[in-house]
Each structure stands twice: as C-alpha cells, then as structure tokens.
Amino acid sequence: MKILDEVLIKNTISMEEAIDVLRENYRQYNSSNDSNPTRTIVRVQEKHATFGVMPYYSHSHNLFMVKIVSHHLLNKAHGRTSISGVIVIQDGATGQIKAQMDAAAITALRTGATAGLATDLLAMAHSKKVAVIGAGAQAMAVFEAVLSVRKINQVAVCSTSRASTERFIADAKNRFLREIEYISHHSARQAVSGADIICTATTCAAPLFSACDVVKGAHINAVGKHTLVSREFPLELLHRAILLVEDRKAAIEEAGDYHQNSTSIVDMLNSQYAAHQGETTIFSSVGTAFQDACICIAILKKLKLVSEV
The missing domain is CATH 3.40.50.720 (NAD(P)-binding Rossmann-like Domain)
Structure with missing residues (x-):
C-alpha cells in the first residue's frame, strides 16, 4: 500500500496538470461508467463540526474509493487544520488496498482545479x-x-x-x-x-x-x-x-x-x-467524489500504481 501525504501529492501532480485532468475527464464524462452514490454527511452544530463519507467506484479502472473527511471550524483558533481525513483506494478485483491519500490535500487540489477549469471556461x-x-x-x-x-x-x-x-x-x-x-x-x-x-x-x-x-x-x-x-x-x-x-x-x-x-x-x-x-x-461548488477520483487516479497513473485504460 502506498501512503501519500500532502508533500508527495504536491510533488506528483501540479495544479496545471490537475486542471487538464478534470477538463479531459469532464469532457468524456459518462455517468454509466462510474458508481457515484450520494455522500453521507453528519453535521454536529454545537461542535461546529461536519463529518462526511464519499464512496466511489471507477468501472474503467476497477477501483473502489472512499473519502472519509471531517471539517472542524474551531480548529483554526488552536492552530490546527480545519479539514482532516483520508482517501482509501482498493483494487476492485482483489480488495487489495493500493493507496491511502491525505484527504485535505486532495480536497484542496481538486477544489482549486475545478475552480480553475470554471475560470478558464467563463472568465x-x-x-x-x-x-x-x-x-x-x-x-x-x-x-x-x-x-x-x-x-x-x-x-x-x-x-x-x-x-x-x-x-x-x-x-x-x-x-x-x-x-x-x-x-x-x-x-x-x-x-x-x-x-x-x-x-x-x-x-x-x-x-x-x-x-x-x-x-x-x-x-x-x-x-x-x-x-x-x-x-x-x-x-x-x-x-x-x-x-x-x-x-x-x-x-x-x-x-x-x-x-x-x-x-x-x-x-x-x-x-x-x-x-x-x-x-x-x-x-x-459543493464538491463531488468524481473530482476526487479523477485526481487520485491521475496520481496513481503517474506513480505507475495503476495502468492506463
């Protein structure tokens, strides 16, 4: 299992590459090629915290993915990051865990890249x-x-x-x-x-x-x-x-x-x-598991952990 922290993720794929990845994947998007169920979100108002689980399955690459992430609004006051979590990617044929990625880094990257794509289209x-x-x-x-x-x-x-x-x-x-x-x-x-x-x-x-x-x-x-x-x-x-x-x-x-x-x-x-x-x-933007999957798969391809389709 490959563990990718924020530094490794940033060193593997640039923002320009991430924008191009999303552009190409959105251009070829076919909802029948992937399983993207509604995510589960738990909001704890009195703690100013949100917990989310976002599952995804890529038919073309036969990969199961799940993003487990939480957002704690009060963390900043204590010098901690507000978003924490992991993305786990499994081989769809064997269940073998291929990689674990830092969810905060992927979330920032795919959020930025999607906004970059929107900007390039409309600004x-x-x-x-x-x-x-x-x-x-x-x-x-x-x-x-x-x-x-x-x-x-x-x-x-x-x-x-x-x-x-x-x-x-x-x-x-x-x-x-x-x-x-x-x-x-x-x-x-x-x-x-x-x-x-x-x-x-x-x-x-x-x-x-x-x-x-x-x-x-x-x-x-x-x-x-x-x-x-x-x-x-x-x-x-x-x-x-x-x-x-x-x-x-x-x-x-x-x-x-x-x-x-x-x-x-x-x-x-x-x-x-x-x-x-x-x-x-x-x-x-509300964010989707599809965006996370596009970026994660692109990273796995660059690291030669999955093959090109």
Whole structure:
C-alpha cells in the first residue's frame, strides 16, 4: 500500500496538470461508467463540526474509493487544520488496498482545479484583477488555479483578521514568483470592487457582498460554505448571472433549489462557452467524489500504481 501525504501529492501532480485532468475527464464524462452514490454527511452544530463519507467506484479502472473527511471550524483558533481525513483506494478485483491519500490535500487540489477549469471556461480572457475572500488552504488552491489560467497582475485579499490576510499574502508571494500587486482589505465588499474574478472560500453562512458590488462580466468562484441555509454570494446576483455547477442534482440537494436553472460543467464544456466570457458568471461548488477520483487516479497513473485504460 502506498501512503501519500500532502508533500508527495504536491510533488506528483501540479495544479496545471490537475486542471487538464478534470477538463479531459469532464469532457468524456459518462455517468454509466462510474458508481457515484450520494455522500453521507453528519453535521454536529454545537461542535461546529461536519463529518462526511464519499464512496466511489471507477468501472474503467476497477477501483473502489472512499473519502472519509471531517471539517472542524474551531480548529483554526488552536492552530490546527480545519479539514482532516483520508482517501482509501482498493483494487476492485482483489480488495487489495493500493493507496491511502491525505484527504485535505486532495480536497484542496481538486477544489482549486475545478475552480480553475470554471475560470478558464467563463472568465474574461483579459482578466487582470482577482479578489480572494478567505485565507485558508482552499483559498490558496483556488488562487493558484486562477493564476494557472489567467495573467493576473493585482490581487485584493480579505479574511477574518488582518493577521490571516497578511499571512496569505506572504505565502502567496513566496509561492508564486511573478509580478503581482497584493492589496489587503478590511471588508469583502472593498475587495471585490472592480474585480474581474472573485474567489470565495469561507465558512460564512451569509452572502459576503451585495450584487451591486460585482461588476458586469465578473466571474465568481464560490467554493466555501454552501448548504440549504447558507451561501457566499447574494441570490439577487442570479438575475443577471449564469450559474455553473459540478452536478445539478447534487447542487440542488445540498445547496438549494436556486440551482434548478444552473448549467453543469459537462454541458458547458460541450457548448460554445467562450461566448459567455463577457457575462457575469458564478461557479457554485459543493464538491463531488468524481473530482476526487479523477485526481487520485491521475496520481496513481503517474506513480505507475495503476495502468492506463
């Protein structure tokens, strides 16, 4: 059994590769090729904790997978990561465990890569300014993905505290060696003002900004807290925006009926998506086991633990 921690995962596959993997897999997506049952989620409100189990079976590679992950909102106050868990991958023919992967690393990578794909499909080609709301691993991954598909020269950052915002900016400067102006903001509304691309990766239960704060033609990647009673963007924005989701059924069940008129990534990929790049667009993410599987299998292929189909 191969054990892959965060470092090994990052050294095996880049964000650019992960975006390409998802693009190709979504383009070839056929629901009959995989078993992707509804995930089980347990929310413990008084502990500010969520526990999820996401099973998946890949027919083409004959692999069983399960992601076991928890999110503890209060961990950050104690210097611990908020997302913890493992992904276990078994040989479908023998049951042999082929690999165990760090769930937090895979979650950040696939979340970022999917947002990067959505950005490449829908954000204006000449986008220059990005607003990042949030300062955790998910926010950094989405920011990295945006940098992979657009030539950004200005970033406005806002988080829950000045200290976390400054840490994010310092980490980004060390990680991405390019000419980018970083600006720290105290409010999300200030940060999104004039932004071509807005990335939200927070645990806020209410919208972070108003519809009037978003310029026409902006693209939003909303990858944080989206449940039946919470969301990061205002519903008023939907009256003039195209809503993109990973899977319409999952988005409706987990995040609300306002996703009824959304477009899936599969459908968008098979359309003239470039025609929408001057319109206001929103990628509303809830995450799927399919995304995890795409990234995990790509990693296993690079490590020659599974063969090409």
